[in-house]
Amino acid sequence: MSGAPAAAAVLTQNYLFRALPDDAIARVAALAVPRNYAKGEVIFSQGNRGDALYCVASGRVRISATGAGGQEVFLSIMEPGDTFGEIAVMDGQPRTAGATSLDATRLLVIGRRAFLRLLEQEPHLAIELLRLLCTRLRWISELVEESAFLAGPARLAKRLLVLASLHGRPVATDQLELRISQAELANFLGIARQLVNHHLREWQRAGWVDLGRGRVTIRNREALRVFIAKAESQDPP
DSSP states (O other): OOHHHHHHHHHTTOTTTTTSOHHHHHHHHHHOEEEEEOTTOEEEOTTSBOOEEEEEEESOEEEEEEOTTSOEEEEEEEOTTOEEOHHHHHHOOBOSSEEEESSSEEEEEEEHHHHHHHHHHOHHHHHHHHHHHHHHHHHHHHHHHHHHHOOHHHHHHHHHHHHHHHHOEEEETTEEEEOOOHHHHHHHHTSOHHHHHHHHHHHHHTTSEEEETTEEEESOHHHHHHHHHHHHHSOOO
């Protein structure tokens, strides 16, 4: 399978496009251009012109932003079925974040002008796009709330649970393995890696998590939830 049929097969599994009728998916597939990226390759940088929408066919993509001081903060991980780059595509402004492949990755790329024309023709797609934008807004709001109201350990626990629910792999009854390094977790939270290691080691001794090279296995999700709830019930730090 190649060309438009292969693109259509990917789009039927994509959260933004899968609700569209087959003929609409075929029109989207005809606009999509496949591109391959090596592990660690920059797909676009923060501040670049938003000239395309991206759909993940295989692999993983890290979305991150860099502050004025040069510190990089990870915002999300995109996996097969996910779409990214929609904000700059819609408003025509520079990219609000950068995207880098975490693995060898294959993307479907849809140019901005073609995508906007398609939106005019497909109201169902516009509704799905609004849902996607609302999901992104809720995600960012949660990050802001965590940063404002939760101390480092509780922020780490909450981010672990969220990432595991989205990207974790079941390895035993009620246990999830998350492929992520401690340095990446630190960048998700904007805190020092040493602090992440300190808290994870404590939770490992308590039997809440298990640590390995480039992975964290959550063994007791309920204990982490209780830990977070106690922190949320206290006054902001």
